Amino acid sequence: MKEQIYSKSPHFIQNWIVSLYNILAYRKRYSKKYIGFLNHYKKNSTLSLEELKNVQKEKYKRFITYVQDKSSYYKTSLSGIESPDDLTNITKLPIVDKEVLRQNIKDVYTIKKSEGGVSKTGGTTGKSLEVVFTFDDIEERFAILDNFRNSFGYKLGKKTAWFSGKSLLSNRDIKKNRFWKTDHFYNVRYYSTFHIHNKYLEYYVRDLIKYAPEYMVGFPSTMYEIAKYGMANNIDFPAGTIKAIFPTAETITDDIRTVLEGYFKTNLYNQYASSEGAPFILECKNKKLHLELQSGVFEVFDDNFNPSQKGRLVITSFNTHGTPLIRYDIGDQIELSDETCTCGNNNPLVKEILGRISDYIYSEEIGKINLGNISNSLKGVKGIVKFQIQQDIVEEIVVLIEKDEKEYTAKYEEIFLKNLRDRVGHKMKIILKYVDEIPVEKSGKFRIVKNSLKDV
Known part of the structure; x- marks a missing residue:
């Protein structure tokens, strides 16, 4: 109606x-609690790394205690673990992916949908997932984001x-x-x-x-x-x-x-979070990305789930009391940095946010080609308005191209193909398809890469 x-x-x-x-x-979003959260994050913006880690440990303890009491799923899955609310024991907790969360979602919830705010996420599988946030969590998340933007x-x-x-x-x-x-x-x-x-x-x-x-x-x-x-x-x-x-x-x-x-x-100025409620990664005035330790725990693993500086991101988010995310394999990749920053924010640094695990092309000859390399295929090319690479089988990619008829010529097609070849190798079959329009996703996002390969 x-x-x-x-x-x-x-x-x-x-x-x-x-x-x-x-x-x-x-x-609803900007109540007195929101103002309190905003003032809290503004006040804590210059804490030392040791102080930030102490805040993280305390928030982790409170969060796990709450979840064990309120979520029947986690009450069961954490029951046999010694002191699961101690951050030093986090590696003993099970890792949960989106499919596990989806299959057990009713038992994961700590509140009814009517008692909070609902966020829907689709992801690469196309299956929707409804995440419920408490209103306090919603206000705190907006306070973190607004504190970041307010600084500019x-x-x-x-x-x-x-x-x-x-x-x-x-x-x-x-x-x-x-x-x-x-x-x-x-x-x-x-x-x-x-x-x-x-x-x-x-x-x-x-x-x-x-x-x-x-x-x-x-x-x-x-x-x-x-x-x-x-x-x-x-x-x-x-x-x-x-x-x-x-x-x-x-x-x-x-x-x-x-x-x-x-x-x-x-x-x-970049920032990372997610519709499920991932903790925040925020860019400072020096163009450096910082983990926000007050919003959660960040773990990075290689393809074999060994701790690593670069790889898949597993998160525990303190602002997900309605649908707890504990050691959640979110499907994104980041690379950590050992550098320090002079901006005044003492949170650890992230070298790069690499994006979705599926945002790559896989070549048996080359390996995984990441999103940044793929987007650079346009170097020296004129007349391509937009392109998207789709990979459904290992040996072949389909490249959809929107072209400007006035600028795009056989010469630029040749350069574009060479750029792709330099990245995917000479064994990969490349099919170019010229289309009037490449549609965006239902969410309004545009994906340069659509990869449906599994376990490569």
Whole structure:
């Protein structure tokens, strides 16, 4: 009923519906507890590493004690372990993956769905998982994220361009080349991530210049396509407009960072979390990624589950009291760093967020080729608007390409193929398919790689 009212309303009414929705949502999200959490993280931003580890140990103890009492699944799975609430014993606890969590989800829950906030996650299998958060956890997670963004000048109410998986447009909007809705109360313009096509991109660029937001938040793949279009068509973006870009939900490659910072003439500050409730990894003013030890425990393993500096990430998150995540194999990869940082944040450093475990191409000749290497296949190539590599069998990849007919030539196809060959080797079969449009996922995200291989 609500969706029908919204879809039939004129554009200016839809804008106010979006504003009203946000007003009601933010009232729940930003209570006195939120302010307390925000002040806590601001106050603790300069703790020493030893102090941070002590906070982590204490929060871990409280979290495990709560979970054993409230979750029937963990009450059973942790029952035979000596002092499971002691962080030094964490390696004795079982590792849980998404499928195990999904199969036991009703027993994992500590509260009913009606008693908290529900987040849905799909993942590479396409099977949905409903995670329930307590309202306290929701507020604390937003406080951590806002404390990070606030350090770069962001405040709720400052003019912001937001790119997320919200489906807000009507057919009337598309006919009028209007790909956004605006929350006038909080000064947020939501841009559609489902209409990122070459024929529409000029309208995005022109409106961003006209709207002149101070901050940009959301899916980097969408902002990247807009920036590339602006650069290719010599549409200059005014310097000094954007104060910072905060990407979400997708892996940041060197190319994405270079294009976004170059076109919008600003700095990008990355962060990592997840819809399931992973603890946070946050980038500082020195462009260094820091683990946030106050939000959880981070373990990194190689393919054989031996502790490693680089590999799969297993997390225990302190802000998941409704659906506890304890030693959860989240399906992402990171590389740790032994360096230190001078920014004042004493949390340990992460060298790189490598992305989804499935975000790679596998070649029997070369091995695993990561997302960053794949995205660099465009070096020296003009006329490819967007590409996606799909791998369903080891011996073959299918490359979908959206091309600009005016720029893309046989010469650039040859360069692109050579770049791919340099990365995947000479035995791999490469099939190029030229398409009018490569669709985004149902969430609004775009995936450069779609790999359905298992256990390679």
